[in-house]
Amino acid sequence: EMRPYETNPSAIYAASFATVAAEARLDRFAPALHPLITRLIHSCGMVEIADRLAFSADVAFAGHHAMQSGAPILCDCEMVGAGIIRRYLPAHNQVIVTLNDPRTPDHAAKIENTRSAAAVEFWEPHIAGAIVAIGNAPTALFHLLELIDQGFPKPAVILGFPVGFVGAAESKAELAANPRGIDFVALRGRKGGSAMASAAVNALAAGLPEIKER
Amino acid sequence: EMRPYETNPSAIYAASFATVAAEARLDRFAPALHPLITRLIHSCGMVEIADRLAFSADVAFAGHHAMQSGAPILCDCEMVGAGIIRRYLPAHNQVIVTLNDPRTPDHAAKIENTRSAAAVEFWEPHIAGAIVAIGNAPTALFHLLELIDQGFPKPAVILGFPVGFVGAAESKAELAANPRGIDFVALRGRKGGSAMASAAVNALAAGLPEIKER
Numbered sequence: 001e002m003r004p005y006e007t008n009p010s011a012i013y014a015a016s017f018a019t020v021a022a023e024a025r026l027d028r029f030a031p032a033l034h035p036l037i038t039r040l041i042h043s044c045g046m047v048e049i050a051d052r053l054a055f056s057a058d059v060a061f062a063g064h065h066a067m068q069s070g071a072p073i074l075c076d077c078e079m080v081g082a083g084i085i086r087r088y089l090p091a092h093n094q095v096i097v098t099l100n101d102p103r104t105p106d107h108a109a110k111i112e113n114t115r116s117a118a119a120v121e122f123w124e125p126h127i128a129g130a131i132v133a134i135g136n137a138p139t140a141l142f143h144l145l146e147l148i149d150q151g152f153p154k155p156a157v158i159l160g161f162p163v164g165f166v167g168a169a170e171s172k173a174e175l176a177a178n179p180r181g182i183d184f185v186a187l188r189g190r191k192g193g194s195a196m197a198s199a200a201v202n203a204l205a206a207g208l209p210e211i212k213e214r
Numbered sequence: 215e216m217r218p219y220e221t222n223p224s225a226i227y228a229a230s231f232a233t234v235a236a237e238a239r240l241d242r243f244a245p246a247l248h249p250l251i252t253r254l255i256h257s258c259g260m261v262e263i264a265d266r267l268a269f270s271a272d273v274a275f276a277g278h279h280a281m282q283s284g285a286p287i288l289c290d291c292e293m294v295g296a297g298i299i300r301r302y303l304p305a306h307n308q309v310i311v312t313l314n315d316p317r318t319p320d321h322a323a324k325i326e327n328t329r330s331a332a333a334v335e336f337w338e339p340h341i342a343g344a345i346v347a348i349g350n351a352p353t354a355l356f357h358l359l360e361l362i363d364q365g366f367p368k369p370a371v372i373l374g375f376p377v378g379f380v381g382a383a384e385s386k387a388e389l390a391a392n393p394r395g396i397d398f399v400a401l402r403g404r405k406g407g408s409a410m411a412s413a414a415v416n417a418l419a420a421g422l423p424e425i426k427e428r
Contacts, residue, residue, distance in 0.1 A: 002363065002388060005356045005381050007327040012353075012380045019379040045377045045404035079409065082296035113221040139226075142219045149216065163259045164411075165233040166226045167219050174216060190259035193409045195293065195377075 015208040016042055024050040026033050034062040035207040036200060043199035046191070054176035055185040058115075059157060062183035064206030066131055066156035072096055073131045074123045074155070076116055076140040076162075080133050084196025087105065088206035098122040109211030117126055117143035128153035131204065134160055135197030139165030141175060159200040163193045227424040230256055238264040246274040249421040250399065250414060257413035260405070268390035269399040273371060276397035277418030280345055280370035286310055287345045287415055290330055290338045290354040290376075294347050297412025302420035306346075312336040331357035334386030342367035342412070345418065348374055351380030355389060362394050373414040374400030377407045 006012050020026065020038050024047040029037055040148070041047055064106075070091035075081045089095075098104065098119040108118035111180045116137030123130070123144075132155045134141045141162050148154060159176050162168045172186040185200060220226050234252050236376075238261040243251055247269070255261055267421045284305035289295045295311045303309075312318065312333040322332035330351030337344070337358075346369045348355045355376050362368060376382045384425065386400040399414060 002356070002360060003384070005353065005384065007331065007353060009328050012328070016379045033418070042378060044407060045379065045382060078296040079293050079412070082292040083408070114223050114226070117221065139219070139221060146216060164256060164409070165230045165259065168259060170219060193258060193407065195296070195407045195409060198293070 009205060010210070011038060017208065017211065024049040026050075030057075030060075036060055036063075036203040037207060039199040039203040040187070040196050043195040044191075044193070048189055049191065049196075052188040052191075053185060054172070054188055056179060057181045059183040059185050060204070063131060063157045063200075065160075066129060067091065067205050068094060069129070071130050071156055072126045074098075074126060075197070076119070076134045077136040077194060080135040080197045080201075081195035083195055084133075084201050085206070088202055088209065090205060093205075094126075096123070096126055113143060114139040116140040120144050120147065124152065130155045131201065132158045133197040133201050134158070134162050135194030136162060136193065138162040138164065138171040141171040142167065142213050145171075145174060145178075145180065148182075154180065154182055156183065157204070158182055158184040158186075159197050159204075160184060161192035161194075161196040161200070163191060165190060168192060224424070231422065231425065234261060238263040240264075244271075244274075250274055250277075250417040252422060253413040253417040254401075254410050257409040258405075258407070261299075262298050263401055263405065266402040266405075268386070268402055270393060270397045273397040273399050274418065277345060277371045277373075277414075280343060281305065281307060281419050285344050285345070285370055286340045287347060288312075288340060289411070290333070290348045291350040291408060294349040294411045294415075296416065297409055298347075298415050299420070302416055304419060308340075310337070310340055327357060328353040331352040334358050334361065338366065340420035341369050344369045345415065346372045347411040347415050349371070349406065349408030350376060352376040352378065352385040355385040356381060358362060359385075359388060359392075359394065362396075368394065368396055370397065371418070372396055372398040372400075373411050373418075374398060375406035375408075375410040376413070377405060379404060382406060 020041045072094040077098045081095045107116045117139040234255045286308040289311045322329045331353040
């Protein structure tokens, strides 16, 4: 016989967020950052990521303001887009993923970089003041920073969560060391992923509405 | 000036998979499991998850066989579906997500469980012999096991990667302790997520084609 389990969504959210607050010792961070850090931890089940976050002081305010102003959200892969809770977006913000644009493979060959990096170039018409959410490819983040150094328009916020063993730690270290005047949050090291990138978007869009809804 | 970074996709995959093999000491696992474990680790950047995987001995064979036979893939959320690489599916396998079925909210209220759990009931016409990929909700896995105990048709394989602080560890422990005769893989503890669930599907579908493609 299976043991009983919690089936009430409000109770599940409340217990989850309480565990995060206690174990991650959220009170060491500015209150404006609590929803962002809470959703990041909630998305991966790892309170220890709180110790390895890098961010600009104004990232929560800048992200919220951009969202409210209708900024589009540029994602490096379909999974990040799929994790964005559309009803939380305050201004019907567009969610844009160019990785599967039919021009991407040829453009990747031309610039001798990955498809993820090539796809970033197609963000140009949308990126000024936008929210960038990278949850997969280190080359997308590296190439974005390169393009910005060459005069590409700047986003309002970069949510930097590329994951893995080749370039992930390095690309996020480059962002944190020189954010080019852009507000940002990133998880140092190899860990990251699309769920974290989506969680960051959802936090900037709506905070923790699951708590207020109860 | 930014340091150079690796831009060649084949070189990135080769270096990533080599790091996984070495750091996770893959040779302690049966060769049939290597692609599955490699893709799981690659999806999250954490070699240490190899130590906390639970699985049935035949999961790789059973999963591959089901895929080849055209089994549908049932996912607990849109992100898992978005991470499945469609061109890797060997038999144009259907990817089914019922979480946003318009009947789900009412059904959740009726059964007094989460929307994720209610959505599992709509898998009934498809689930016999299917691949189940759970990357978000503990209640989806708990409720699936409950339904199977009540005579619900059995899938061929359960890929168990619910994540978080309430029920994730417990639901995966229940699966591992009593898999009801179903082949499975699960990550014990709080960690999990949609990227891991998708990675497991991609491994069962295609192994590591990035290596052969070089």
